[in-house]
Amino acid sequence: MGVKLSTMTIANTNHTNHGPARGPADHEVRDxxxxxxxxxxxxxxxxxxxxxxxxxxxxxxxxxxxxxxxxKQAIGEQICATCLLEIETDVRAAVDSADAAPEKLRRLFKTIVTSSMRLFFQDRKLFDIASSAASERWDAAQRYELRIQGLLTDILRLGRENDDFERKTPLDETVSAIYLVLRPYLHPLLLQYSFDSVEHAPTQLSSLVLRSLSR
Amino acid sequence: MGVKLSTMTIANTNHTNHGPARGPADHEVRDxxxxxxxxxxxxxxxxxxxxxxxxxxxxxxxxxxxxxxxxKQAIGEQICATCLLEIETDVRAAVDSADAAPEKLRRLFKTIVTSSMRLFFQDRKLFDIASSAASERWDAAQRYELRIQGLLTDILRLGRENDDFERKTPLDETVSAIYLVLRPYLHPLLLQYSFDSVEHAPTQLSSLVLRSLSR
Structure with missing residues (x-):
């Protein structure tokens, strides 16, 4: 199975790089x-x-x-944005399906790895686009990284509010450190060298991170 | 500054891949x-x-x-082994210079990044050898990874004995998870995509790991 393109996600992102949106008919042509x-x-x-x-x-x-x-790169960026949005949608659905912050964090780690593996590597030719996006720092890739950091921040805030997580460490430092732990598993160029560990890494790393957050 | 080759480290490793050692005169020729x-x-x-x-x-x-x-690969492997041994020597010296396990762990993270950056990337042509070693799983690279895991195990054991670290989590699980956190910073192919974070990553990641080890 390859990358599914949804009109919804394309419509959501097409205004970011290519000037103002031009109405629904244009959306269809872009699609x-x-x-x-x-x-x-x-x-x-x-x-x-x-x-x-x-x-x-x-x-x-x-x-x-x-x-x-x-x-052509603008088209590539659009495909990349759609692919990253699909991963993000998977991840948000998995995070939303749990109530407590610790379980949300576990699901974030698990789903971002499985979804990234599926989207980046089942379709080797599309991996080239994702690689270009990551190595040339395409806007779509940078915004995706920021949104994942935002999601991480939300989970940490919730966990702090509910006394699941410690509050001594500054929130931004915690987010930044956990993002560094997660990054090798969401970045296509790094992920390609971690195939051996994709089975056990999400569990082991989220457990380590949860131990680091305990009060 | 490039990679220094020391006779000592070459002599230490030359018996591993290429049959039995043949005495000091042969060592000099190999050198x-x-x-x-x-x-x-x-x-x-x-x-x-x-x-x-x-x-x-x-x-x-x-x-x-x-x-x-x-x-030629056998010569490349020898150079690679020497380069990795030099990193390991730096790391062991830094770890030995601290008494307590938490500080040893901090120094391991810090030194492995600075020393790997210096040896893999100041000499771009030698980076090619390190890359081949890592991607083709040369024996020298695999043994290096095992030795770093061994060093990590020693530090964790010491910290557990001295009541610095928690003892609930199985030791092998802790070692494996911390190694996964460290891996992107010692693996040349991964490290090349982490230049942006090499300044702050060792501090942030070792702090996170130490929080995960607290009792």
Whole structure:
């Protein structure tokens, strides 16, 4: 199974890099371009697909595509944003399905690893896009990292309020340290060197982190 | 400053991969070959240097070099082992310079990052060797990882004996989890994606780990 593209998530992110949104009809065209691009990148790879190839596949002119995306990278960024949003959606659903902060934290660790593995590596050609996004610090990847840090902050706040977690360590220091522990398992370029430990790492690391948070 | 090759560390490791040791005279020849190879790899890279190049540089025949090393990779492994031993020597000195287990752990985190950064990345051409060693699981790299885990075990045992660390969690689970936290900072392929955090990561991560060990 590869990356599913949902219209919802595309609509949610398309205003961030490419100028103001232009209404629902334009959303549909952008969606068509992104879907065709995803299919092509999967078959031929990100590097080998040109904007001309995409234009032919959809039956649009190159100029028409450029009206919606200034470059191939802009399309790649959109696909990347969608992929990262899908991981984030999985993670939020898993976190929301638990009540207590410690269990939310365990599910965050577990789900971010399984979902990232599935989305980055089941579709090797899309991994190239995620890698470019991470190594070239595409905006979509940076915003994703910030949102995961935000989610972590929310869980820690809840745990502190409910007396599940210690309150002595400054919150920002705790978030930053836990994020460093988590980072090798959400970053595609790091994750590719951790296949051996993806089975046991989420459990062991979240247990260690929970011990570090105990009062 | 690049990688220093010490006769001591070469003598300590040369019996592990290439059959039984052959006495001090052979050690000197091996040392000469490894020194010449290191100089050549630095200038021309590991990939581009051939055993013939090395033979010319030292004034030995190719056949004579093959008497001591069965392949170029065997020479690369020797350089890698020496480089890893140098990091390990730095780390052990830092750990030994503290008395209490918590401070030993802090110094382990700090020194392994600074020493790995220095040895893997100041000499970009030697980084290629370290990368091959890590990705192809050369024996030298695997033994290094085991020795670092052993050092970690010693520190944890000491801390448990002196009532600095909790004793509820099984020792092997604690070692394994802390090693997972440390791994992105000692593995050359992972470390290259963590340059942004090498300044603050050792402090933040060792503090988190120490909180997880508190009684």
């Amino acid at each position: 068509q371009i992104v879907s065709a691009a995803t299919a092509h990148f999967r078959l031929y790879g990100y590097e080998k697909t040109t904007v001309s190839d995409l234009a032919k596949a959809i039956g649009f002119s190159k100029a028409y595509i450029y009206k919606f995306f200034p470059s | 000469q070959i490894v020194s010449a190879a290191t100089a050549h790899f630095r200038l021309y890279g590991y990939e581009k240097t051939t055993v013939s190049d090395l033979a010319k540089a030292i004034g030995f025949s190719k056949a004579y070099i093959y008497k001591f090393f069965p392949s």
